[in-house]
Amino acid sequence: MQKISIEIVDSDTVSSFRIITEGGIREMETISISQVSKQFNVSTRMLRYYEKAGLISSMCIPDYSFRVYDTEAVKRLQQILVLRKLRVPVKQIAIILDDACQIHTLEVMQKNLSELNEEIAALNTVRDILKILVSRLDVSIRKKVRLDLLEDTELMDVIRVLNPSKTNLKEEHSMDELVNASKVLEGKMEIRIVYLPPATVAACQHTGENPEELAGEKTYTFIKESNLSVLKPDFRLYGFNNPSPQEGQAEYGYEFWVTIPDNMELQEPFVKKRFAGGLYAAHCIKFGNFNEWETFTNLLKYNEEYEIDWREPHGMGGCLEEELNIFTNILEGVKKAEQLDLLIPIKKRGK
Incomplete structure (x- = not known):
């Protein structure tokens, strides 16, 4: 059997290592997950998700606790990030x-x-x-003449200007174009208004590399071992x-809260806290589509009925x-397909 050994070339960054076999020496360039996260401005949580989806793969170096990517994985990641910016689903x-x-x-x-053409056409209708x-x-x-925008005739006049060839058609047919445009745009971001009840929670927080994964593993284990689904x-x-990622800082934190019975005793690293609950705007995403946070937040800023309640x-x-x-x-x-509800605290405008 051929003997294989691995020699670290740069132990601080693990930028490369040599695979030594009886047939010779092969040097492989690598980069750590934390370095990839900083270099490409993508969270370790997203990298883990891409791995679970089978898009990229990392490797373990013997006697080291962290994982690394080779140049092929980094190249695939670059392609993934470009395609995601083009709004291509995972x-x-x-x-x-x-392919x-x-x-x-x-x-x-x-x-x-x-x-995309359908969405552009809808936006063009609204813009015009x-x-x-x-x-x-x-x-x-x-x-110095007041234009009454509440009058249906005013809006219908505008639509007739946009569709001069349809002036002989019924007004309802012209209005359908605006209604359809609204449906197309609203369908891109479904928002629900929900009430989250107050609850006692078991909190688990971790700061450092892969905070979601490490805090999540402890929380999932707690859920199973405590028989929480019965209790x-x-x-x-x-x-x-918690704390959120900051520019120039490599580490950030993540905290999980799982609701528990009020009288349940906890052991470290879990801390009992009280969740006040309240009114929230909710938007469901497939795991990985965290880019929708920005669109979701911006839509709420212009909502006529509700405002964000930090x-x-x-x-x-x-x-x-x-x-x-x-x-x-x-x-x-x-x-099953992992899904998340993005939840933003809200209140009625003027309150």
């Missing part, structure tokens, strides 16, 4: 990366382009209507950055991530 990225003939890649790109309304308001203000069948699992826990200003499918994924060991 499942489709898996197809693209392993040697690129026939399926073409199909994926054509489908995404078609969906707003441009005409702005123009009419400008004229009416200069003439509290309606238990819920929340998480949030509150405790302060790690994310009161925002939470609730893990769904925990009964099947954690307790029954049946892996």
